[in-house]
Amino acid sequence: xxxxxxxxxxxxxxxxxxxxxxxxxxxxxxxxxxxxxxxxxxxxxxxxxxxxxxxxxxxxxxxxxxxxxxxxxxxxxxxxxxxxxxxxxxxxxxxxxxxxxxxxxxxxxxxxxxxxxxxxxxxxxxxxxxxxxxxxxxxxxxxxxxxxxxxxxxxxxxxxxxxxxxxxxxxxxxxxxxxxxxxxxxxxxxxxxxxxxxxxxxxxxxxxxxxxxxxxxxxxxxxxxxxxxx
Amino acid sequence: xxxxxxxxxxxxxxxxxxxxxxxxxxxxxxxxxxxxxxxxxxxxxxxxxxxxxxxxxxxxxxxxxxxxxxxxxxxxxxxxxxxxxxxxxxxxxxxxxxxxxxxxxxxxxxxxxxxxxxxxxxxxxxxxxxxxxxxxxxxxxxxxxxxxxxxxxxxxxxxxxxxxxxxxxxxxxxxxxxxxxxxxxxxxxxxxxxxxxxxxxxxxxxxxxxxxxxxxxxxxxxxxxxxxxxxxxxxxxxxxxxxxxxxxxxxxxxxxxxxxxxxxxxxxxxxxxxxxxxxxxxxxxxxxxxxxxxxxxxxxxxxxxxxxxxxxxxxxxxxxxxxxx
Numbered sequence: 011x012x013x014x015x016x017x018x019x020x021x022x023x024x025x026x027x028x029x030x031x032x033x034x035x036x037x038x039x040x041x042x043x044x045x046x047x048x049x050x051x052x053x054x055x056x057x058x059x060x061x062x063x064x065x066x067x068x069x070x071x072x073x074x075x076x077x078x079x080x081x082x083x084x085x086x087x088x089x090x091x092x093x094x095x096x097x098x099x100x101x102x103x104x105x106x107x108x109x110x111x112x113x114x115x116x117x118x119x120x121x122x123x124x125x126x127x128x129x130x131x132x133x134x135x136x137x138x139x140x141x142x143x144x145x146x147x148x149x150x151x152x153x154x155x156x157x158x159x160x161x162x163x164x165x166x167x168x169x170x171x172x173x174x175x176x177x178x179x180x181x182x183x184x185x186x187x188x189x190x191x192x193x194x195x196x197x198x199x200x201x202x203x204x205x206x207x208x209x210x211x212x213x214x215x216x217x218x219x220x221x222x223x224x225x226x227x228x229x230x231x232x233x234x235x236x237x238x239x240x
Numbered sequence: 241x242x243x244x245x246x247x248x249x250x251x252x253x254x255x256x257x258x259x260x261x262x263x264x265x266x267x268x269x270x271x272x273x274x275x276x277x278x279x280x281x282x283x284x285x286x287x288x289x290x291x292x293x294x295x296x297x298x299x300x301x302x303x304x305x306x307x308x309x310x311x312x313x314x315x316x317x318x319x320x321x322x323x324x325x326x327x328x329x330x331x332x333x334x335x336x337x338x339x340x341x342x343x344x345x346x347x348x349x350x351x352x353x354x355x356x357x358x359x360x361x362x363x364x365x366x367x368x369x370x371x372x373x374x375x376x377x378x379x380x381x382x383x384x385x386x387x388x389x390x391x392x393x394x395x396x397x398x399x400x401x402x403x404x405x406x407x408x409x410x411x412x413x414x415x416x417x418x419x420x421x422x423x424x425x426x427x428x429x430x431x432x433x434x435x436x437x438x439x440x441x442x443x444x445x446x447x448x449x450x451x452x453x454x455x456x457x458x459x460x461x462x463x464x465x466x467x468x469x470x471x472x473x474x475x476x477x478x479x480x481x482x483x484x485x486x487x488x489x490x491x492x493x494x495x496x497x498x499x500x501x502x503x504x505x506x507x508x509x510x511x512x513x514x515x516x517x518x519x520x521x522x523x524x525x526x527x528x529x530x531x532x533x534x535x536x537x538x539x540x541x542x543x544x545x546x547x548x549x550x551x552x553x554x555x556x557x558x559x560x561x562x563x564x565x
Contacts, residue, residue: 142302143300143304143353146296
């Protein structure tokens with residue numbers, strides 16, 4: 011019991027002091043996960059509405075790809091991006107290996123299928139009467155998607171929340187392509203792995219607590235956006 | 241002639257319809273006859289249809305999140321939007337345009353979407369049960385606006401409601417089991433159904449076109465085939481109108497019986513035909529205009545009616561509808 015009490019006290023101390031190292035990790039986490047979510051949402055939501063608003067062979071193939079992508083292990087996504095940005099790889103010239111940019115690419119790769127899949131599911135869940143009215147309006151493809159997305163607004167917000175949740179909590183992809191370099195590519199999840207490995211549980215817990223607070227704040231914000239009345 | 245077949249083997253719908261000239265075509269039929277499928281093929285929301293250049297209003301008046309006004313303008317250009325606003329005003333929706341569309345009643349949603357659909361600049365308008373969600377007192381008023389605003393544009397209107405068909409149609413097409421069994425001017429199809437199945441589908445209705453001869457408060461007198469028919473309607477004197485009433489509302493008397501109670505319409509004529517209608521009997525009387533009455537076999541016997549019998553028929557004026565022809 012003494013162990014837990016002390017651990018708790020140390021965790022609180024670490025949080026209260028909130029040193030420059032923690033600040034830097036938190037900032038990079040928000041930057042990488044936020045940018046990856048943004049890219050994931052900007053690509054995934056239009057992709058999801060395209061998948062849901064029509065039937066064709068190419069759409070069926072993409073739908074399958076998105077579903078598989080939703081279940082892809084982050085570490086595998088990291089490996090694929092690692093190969094891509096490796097010095098001799100297709101994007102080797104860009105010198106992205108072990109940079110936040112590579113981490114953003116890897117996480118965006120994880121975020122896109124989630125955003126697309128949740129968006130498509132929301133639109134496909136529209137009442138048949140809504141789908142028929144949408145068809146009857148005879149709007150262009152983009153305008154149809156806009157009306158459909160506004161109609162399933164809570165589903166769109168869920169897509170954003172799911173994409174952010176997926177990337178902010180994953181450790182495999184950022185670890186593989188970022189390398190967990192202190193002060194350069196260390197984020198909250200990789201920092202937790204690091205501290206846990208060194209048995210510095212108090213610091214690890216402090217990182218974990220901050221991660222949960224970030225998740226809480228983001229989700230409270232998204233819940234407010236979702237409940238916006240039209 | 242446009243061919244309408246769905247699916248490819250025609251198991252749901254396999255028929256054709258003449259839409260060369262724009263007119264208001266009512267496709268009338270029982271539930272499951274294929275009416276909505278026919279309309280969807282014309283609208284192009286089902287594949288392999290003739291896809292008429294049209295504005296389509298599906299059966300369920302679905303409104304999207306947003307204000308009623310936003311829904312009204314959805315997909316319309318500036319000119320169409322102005323027309324939609326005018327139509328919304330005529331359909332008494334102007335006051336409701338700032339309300340969230342989700343707070344509208346079913347009837348209000350229908351009127352809103354009717355305004356949007358008719359406002360579109362398309363040669364054809366396709367309406368699926370357009371008066372379906374409206375309450376009784378709204379129906380006639382909305383029907384009149386519809387007929388006026390459609391003008392000489394073409395419309396294909398699907399309904400299973402006899403009154404709706406009578407009010408909205410110029411041409412009536414009777415659809416049974418995926419096939420159009422009869423097409424013709426509305427009055428003609430009602431008067432001379434092609435076969436027992438069509439007659440049973442139409443129900444036994446009395447319908448005729450005539451001219452208003454006099455107006456008396458809520459009633460007007462309509463001249464039809466040398467007879468005067470009193471009915472409820474506010475059409476101006478001299479206007480061309482359609483009158484219709486149900487066979488159930490016709491009472492038959494012996495010709496010597498002078499009583500007709502409060503019925504304003506009492507005509508004398510001859511029994512032309514007596515035919516079974518399920519457990520009841522239809523009696524067709526030539527009274528200057530053909531009148532179909534629905535009787536019980538008991539009444540038939542009590543009056544000892546036969547083909548050729550002299551009878552009087554009576555209908556309360558409040559059972560007779562007078563609408564613009």
